[in-house]
Amino acid sequence: MYKLGIDVGGTNTDAVLIDENLKVVAEVKHPTSGDIYDGIMGAVKNILELSGIDRGEIGKAMLGTTQCTNAIVERKNLAPIAVLRIGAPAAVGIPPMTDWAEDLKKIVVAEKMIGGGFEHDGKELAPLDEETAQAFFQEVKGKVESVAISCVFSTVRNEHELRAAELCREIMGKDIHISVSGEIGSMGLVERENATILNSALCKVAQRFTEGFARSLAGLGVTNAAIYLSQNDGTLMTMEQALRYPILTIACGPTNSIRGASHLSRLENALVIDVGGTTTDLGVMRNGFPRESSVAATIGGVRTNFRMPDVLTIGLGGGSIVRQREDGTVTVGPDSVGYRITEKALIFGGDTVTATDIAVRLGMYELGDKSKVAGIDEGFALKAMEVISRLVEDALDAMKVSNSDVDVILVGGGSIILPEKLAGAMSVTKPEHFGTANAIGSAISKVSGTYEKLVDYEKIPREEALAQAKREAVEIAVEAGAVRETVEIIDVEDVPLAYYPGKTNRVKIKAAGDLGS
Numbered sequence: 001m002y003k004l005g006i007d008v009g010g011t012n013t014d015a016v017l018i019d020e021n022l023k024v025v026a027e028v029k030h031p032t033s034g035d036i037y038d039g040i041m042g043a044v045k046n047i048l049e050l051s052g053i054d055r056g057e058i059g060k061a062m063l064g065t066t067q068c069t070n071a072i073v074e075r076k077n078l079a080p081i082a083v084l085r086i087g088a089p090a091a092v093g094i095p096p097m098t099d100w101a102e103d104l105k106k107i108v109v110a111e112k113m114i115g116g117g118f119e120h121d122g123k124e125l126a127p128l129d130e131e132t133a134q135a136f137f138q139e140v141k142g143k144v145e146s147v148a149i150s151c152v153f154s155t156v157r158n159e160h161e162l163r164a165a166e167l168c169r170e171i172m173g174k175d176i177h178i179s180v181s182g183e184i185g186s187m188g189l190v191e192r193e194n195a196t197i198l199n200s201a202l203c204k205v206a207q208r209f210t211e212g213f214a215r216s217l218a219g220l221g222v223t224n225a226a227i228y229l230s231q232n233d234g235t236l237m238t239m240e241q242a243l244r245y246p247i248l249t250i251a252c253g254p255t256n257s258i259r260g261a262s263h264l265s266r267l268e269n270a271l272v273i274d275v276g277g278t279t280t281d282l283g284v285m286r287n288g289f290p291r292e293s294s295v296a297a298t299i300g301g302v303r304t305n306f307r308m309p310d311v312l313t314i315g316l317g318g319g320s321i322v323r324q325r326e327d328g329t330v331t332v333g334p335d336s337v338g339y340r341i342t343e344k345a346l347i348f349g350g351d352t353v354t355a356t357d358i359a360v361r362l363g364m365y366e367l368g369d370k371s372k373v374a375g376i377d378e379g380f381a382l383k384a385m386e387v388i389s390r391l392v393e394d395a396l397d398a399m400k401v402s403n404s405d406v407d408v409i410l411v412g413g414g415s416i417i418l419p420e421k422l423a424g425a426m427s428v429t430k431p432e433h434f435g436t437a438n439a440i441g442s443a444i445s446k447v448s449g450t451y452e453k454l455v456d457y458e459k460i461p462r463e464e465a466l467a468q469a470k471r472e473a474v475e476i477a478v479e480a481g482a483v484r485e486t487v488e489i490i491d492v493e494d495v496p497l498a499y500y501p502g503k504t505n506r507v508k509i510k511a512a513g514d515l516g517s
Helices: 036-051 067-074 130-140 159-172 189-201 205-218 239-244 252-265 338-344 355-361 379-398 412-418 434-444 462-479
Strands: 002-006 012-018 024-030 058-064 081-088 110-115 144-150 179-180 226-230 235-236 270-275 280-286 298-299 300-303 311-314 320-323 328-337 406-411 425-429 447-455 488-496 504-513
Touching: 002 036, 002 252, 002 355, 012 036, 012 434, 024 434, 036 205, 058 252, 058 328, 058 434, 067 110, 067 205, 067 298, 067 462, 081 235, 081 252, 110 130, 130 179, 144 159, 144 189, 159 179, 159 434, 179 189, 189 300, 205 235, 205 239, 226 252, 226 412, 235 462, 235 488, 252 270, 252 280, 252 434, 270 412, 280 379, 320 338, 320 355, 320 379, 328 355, 328 379, 328 406, 355 379, 355 412, 355 447, 406 434, 447 462, 462 488
Parallel strands: 002 058, 058 226, 081 110, 081 144, 144 179, 270 406, 406 425
Antiparallel strands: 002 012, 012 024, 226 235, 270 280, 280 311, 298 300, 320 328, 447 504, 488 504
């Protein structure tokens, strides 16, 4: 059986077929069109024709998509929702969406703060005000498509959130989409609530890309494939999970590239530079998975605290436009010809000097018609390459945690514009199939489980608490579809919280294993 991996980028949609031994059977790049599905289906159609395999032999199909990110940034296709916060009287000082942009606030039809919630140690702040919650759900019934429920310290105790969700279904029907914050975000009510609201608003987008992808594959004869979506921690989730937690697909592109880079290079700890047509993403690979960001992520102007990869993006890509100013200085980007590179770049008969033209002019890569760039002055080309190198080396330094040199892996179709040596790099590797590393990462991804809780080591010894947390993380991964025998602990965080009483620590354990058949 084969695995089909697809990753949608701003310039190209990449597709790969992987066999049972995790070897690449076929790979293609197809321009990402205005309608993303045209690009996806074009890539799938091309790879099926190229490989010539029996379509019934594709057992799994994985998709990494930018649809949720685009929906938030562009304020399109977001569902009307209601917001319920459980935490009065303690948490009424800052209402929901206080610092949101007005155009994004419009997605919320109604909001309510009611009594309930917990202290950091699990002690109940106040009983859940079920009567007011029921009245609120009656009020919004028929007016919204989704409900976001948040509660003070629901990551410590979630009974009030779950009870509120139960009441919501009783009144609004079992088909209503409900997001509860304890399943999405981390510590910090406002940021966790923000992520939950966005997750609720994405329910229509999630339904469109999951069901649309399934229908499109079936239309091309791929009818035996189980469908999975890429998450932003470098692992997979089912269609059902994607419908519940669409926000977890945000930033899955860079994480797919990191997973693909690890698989192709056989390295587990390195810095990955993924160069596309328009931008370059830099991420740190730790134990084969992306390093998670330790700061709150801002998405479409909204501050959130759900897990996100630690990625730095710069405006440099294969399609970046190269110019010379009147004073003789050379600039590269940040504007790009993007997916129109095959029309606009000089080597393809166009009229725009791009970073790819510079690489071909300097003999770094064979592509297109190199005679069309023979007229570029060598001095100009060398200046442009200096700018390209400096942009990447500065970003490389910004991602490192020490002044020591690190192993660097170059992936992405645009990585042909980068030199073989970079300041700050101990080694620079460009593995085979580097151009489709993102789609490969999607196809070979594992299934994960993350357990997070506040623990007071004065009440539970540290070793006992960590052992229990590891067992819980393994069970979560198995429940998500991982084969138990393959699950291993890939990340352990144990952070003391000085502002809490006793010896309170935030314990966070992540486990991952191979996807079951």
